[in-house]
Amino acid sequence: MWPQLVICLTAFVFQGDALSVLMKWYEQPLHTLSHVQWEALCDGCGQCCLNQLQDEEDNLYSTDVACQLLDTDTARCTDYAHRSERVPACVTLTPDNLDDVYFMPGSCAYRLRAEGQPLPEWHPLRHEGSKEPMKKAGYHVAGHCVSEAKFKGDLEDRIVTWPLT
């Protein structure tokens, strides 16, 4: 009886290891990712760098008006290392503040993984780093937003839904 039990446990452990080897690293739980993997999970869509509006029922609405630090042609932050100091409202997402992930866009890689969902088919990690599928799918804000530094008007007039169609 005992030897049989040991064999079963060994088989179980082996299966667990084999499963984790077969899984892509981005399919692993968020809290197990290294810092480099955590950073690489970001798809670079830039949606989290757009101003949002919140109604009385806490519903969030994206606009196409971007943070002053966003390069609107590339959707890259122009001062990523100092973004939190320069823009206090900018949330630096980490494994320790995942409660804030629900303020992120529905297609955000961190939000999807925190909810146990797979990355979308267009995610750059599924295309050797290429952002082209994401652009074609309408999730990349590059070229589809204006900087708040240049914007004059009412944000309520700039509500958009991603993906753009």
Ligand code: SF4
């Ligand atoms: S929305 Fe999420 S995946 Fe997209 S750029 Fe922001 S943090 Fe990265």
